[in-house]
Amino acid sequence: MSTSTWQRVLLYAILCGVGFILLTPFAWLLSTALKSESADLFAYPPQWIPDPVVWSNFVKAWNILPFMRYIFNTFYIAIATVLLNLFFCSLTGYALARMHFRGRQFIFYCILATTMVPFQVLLIPLFIVTLKLGLVDTHAGVILPVAVNAFGIFLLRQAFTTIPKDLEEAARIDGCNEFTIYSRIMLPLIKPALATQAAFTFVAQWNDFLWPLVVLKSRELYTLQLGLASLQGVFGVNWRYISAASVIALVPTVLFFLFTQRFFTQGLTSGAVKE
Amino acid sequence: MHGRYTPFFFVGPGLLLLGIFFAYPLLDTLWLSLHRYNIFTAPVFIGFDNFRRAWGDELFWRVLANTLLYAAIVVPALVVLSFFMALLLDNSLRLIKIFRTLYYIPVVTSIVVAGIIWKWLYNSDGLINAVLKGYGIIGPSWLADARGVPEAFLGLFGIQTESVWFTEPAIALFSVAMVTIWKAAPYYMIIYLAGLQGIPIALKEAARIDGAGGWQVIRHVIIPTIKPYTLVVSIIATIAALRTFGEVYVMTGGGPFHRTNLLSYYIYTLGFKYLEVGYAAAVSVFLLAIILIFAIINFRLAGGDNTTGGA
Numbered sequence: 001m002s003t004s005t006w007q008r009v010l011l012y013a014i015l016c017g018v019g020f021i022l023l024t025p026f027a028w029l030l031s032t033a034l035k036s037e038s039a040d041l042f043a044y045p046p047q048w049i050p051d052p053v054v055w056s057n058f059v060k061a062w063n064i065l066p067f068m069r070y071i072f073n074t075f076y077i078a079i080a081t082v083l084l085n086l087f088f089c090s091l092t093g094y095a096l097a098r099m100h101f102r103g104r105q106f107i108f109y110c111i112l113a114t115t116m117v118p119f120q121v122l123l124i125p126l127f128i129v130t131l132k133l134g135l136v137d138t139h140a141g142v143i144l145p146v147a148v149n150a151f152g153i154f155l156l157r158q159a160f161t162t163i164p165k166d167l168e169e170a171a172r173i174d175g176c177n178e179f180t181i182y183s184r185i186m187l188p189l190i191k192p193a194l195a196t197q198a199a200f201t202f203v204a205q206w207n208d209f210l211w212p213l214v215v216l217k218s219r220e221l222y223t224l225q226l227g228l229a230s231l232q233g234v235f236g237v238n239w240r241y242i243s244a245a246s247v248i249a250l251v252p253t254v255l256f257f258l259f260t261q262r263f264f265t266q267g268l269t270s271g272a273v274k275e
Numbered sequence: 276m277h278g279r280y281t282p283f284f285f286v287g288p289g290l291l292l293l294g295i296f297f298a299y300p301l302l303d304t305l306w307l308s309l310h311r312y313n314i315f316t317a318p319v320f321i322g323f324d325n326f327r328r329a330w331g332d333e334l335f336w337r338v339l340a341n342t343l344l345y346a347a348i349v350v351p352a353l354v355v356l357s358f359f360m361a362l363l364l365d366n367s368l369r370l371i372k373i374f375r376t377l378y379y380i381p382v383v384t385s386i387v388v389a390g391i392i393w394k395w396l397y398n399s400d401g402l403i404n405a406v407l408k409g410y411g412i413i414g415p416s417w418l419a420d421a422r423g424v425p426e427a428f429l430g431l432f433g434i435q436t437e438s439v440w441f442t443e444p445a446i447a448l449f450s451v452a453m454v455t456i457w458k459a460a461p462y463y464m465i466i467y468l469a470g471l472q473g474i475p476i477a478l479k480e481a482a483r484i485d486g487a488g489g490w491q492v493i494r495h496v497i498i499p500t501i502k503p504y505t506l507v508v509s510i511i512a513t514i515a516a517l518r519t520f521g522e523v524y525v526m527t528g529g530g531p532f533h534r535t536n537l538l539s540y541y542i543y544t545l546g547f548k549y550l551e552v553g554y555a556a557a558v559s560v561f562l563l564a565i566i567l568i569f570a571i572i573n574f575r576l577a578g579g580d581n582t583t584g585g586a
Binding site for chain 1: 278281282283285286288289290292293295296297299300301303304307314360363364366368370371374375376377378379380381383384385386387388391392393395396398400401402405406408409457461465468469514517518520521524525538539542543546547552555556559560562563566567570
């Protein structure tokens with residue numbers, strides 16, 4: 001069907017309208033972050049384009065909070081989680097997809113069932129476990145509880161099931177052992193699924209708030225999100241600095257998303273519903 | 276074939292981690308709910324006292340009502356909005372990929388940043404009230420107003436009411452719910468979009484939003500076809516709504532007068548602020564029970580396992 005010109009114009013108009021509603025909050029955040037000390041934040045009508053545009057709020061926010069440290073901590077936690085998560089989830093997913101053993105179905109359904117239990121229900125006992133393991137106020141304490149997750153196992157298992165059996169048998173005839181087949185032959189074949197899981201895990205860890213809030217006590221161990229949340233107290237109600245700091249925290253996630261976005265849509269749409 | 280024990284070397288590490296950080300804490304929640312415990316002294320077995328306490332705890336009922344009310348606002352809104360957004364994005368316009376990407380940005384925004392942004396927008400002299408002022412409406416203090424939404428709405432027309440039926444949801448709870456909807460709608464939109472793209476082209480083309488004819492197709496063809504996706508969206512959205520924490524922590528701290536206090540936040544404050552670990556565990560058991568009830572209802576409605584992507 002060929003869409004007529006006026007239909008296209010109408011569609012674009014609606015698309016822009018919805019986009020405007022969704023993205024206006026970000027525009028207002030940026031506008032506030034760029035306003036000078038003398039500009040009235042509550043001016044009526046609202047002043048969208050700051051006059052003058054100043055960058056000093058970013059400098060101020062950067063100097064008051066140890067941003068470099070927070071960014072480093074967050075990066076470190078996110079990368080370590082991604083690596084461990086890919087390893088454990090792919091190992092488990094591989095066995096569930098391609099090996100035959102007693103209890104396989106049972107284990108698979110148990111893992112699926114875990115998605116029904118929200119993290120919040122486990123919050124306090126999980127903290128107690130972490131405490132007993134001596135991991136409270138450590139980055140390992142933030143990472144280990146999310147080093148494996150049901151969604152990841154499920155996603156990678158689905159990817160492993162699609163690989164033809166012949167490949168595996170050819171490798172076995174060549175004398176490869178099971179671990180070599182998994183690591184050298186199978187893993188490279190599910191790269192798209194691994195990338196999806198990596199992208200999801202990275203953003204989830206970068207943005208995570210509740211668990212780091214509970215585990216981390218020392219400020220020098222804080223993640224970006226914890227630092228940002230603690231800002232509200234530091235700056236009182238100076239919305240210029242808070243906005244600038246929020247922009248600093250937001251930009252890396254948005255950039256990361258823009259470069260990896262196809263993995264996000266793939267992950268969301270693979271396996272959610274079986275036709 | 277692989278050796279008899281080889282599979283267990285593969286599933287072992289993952290299961291061990293799930294055991295330590297999932298299964299054990301889950302059982303521990305049940306165990307703790309039967310004890311009085313403050314982390315520092317040994318737990319004392321008290322039977323079902325924590326559950327009895329919840330029964331008589333007015334704040335618990337307040338929080339439970341808030342949570343259910345909140346889900347009742349958020350879930351239908353998300354199902355409807357994300358469906359129509361997906362419909363809007365399901366075409367082959369040249370720039371459509373750009374819109375799909377831009378729409379998704381609220382999803383990858385952290386809850387802390389989202390909370391800060393909206394707290395600022397909701398400021399009693401903030402952007403939203405400035406816009407309303409343009410229409411001659413004096414907006415409320417969105418995150419601090421305990422009046423009911425219907426009550427306040429009637430008030431705009433000069434109608435005063437004392438009836439308890441108009442006191443829910445509080446304006447503040449409604450405001451928090453809007454943030455959740457804004458942040459989550461594009462997520463479910465992508466799930467719906469996948470569903471729409473699975474519908475044969477001929478049907479979809481007839482369904483372009485171009486007036487009454489299109490609406491008939493949406494109603495009688497697309498909505499029935501997309502039903503499995505609606506069930507997935509509603510179950511994920513329900514579980515997500517029932518566990519909401521960040522919005523409350525960053526924007527309201529549960530106030531005013533506990534009108535935005537939700538179960539997850541209540542559990543957090545009980546456990547980590549008041550060290551009422553046993554009681555917090557009992558409330559967690561309630562939360563788990565509610566979620567399981569909703570999950571079972573949803574699966575029943577789905578009629579079997581066609582929505583789990585099962586084995």
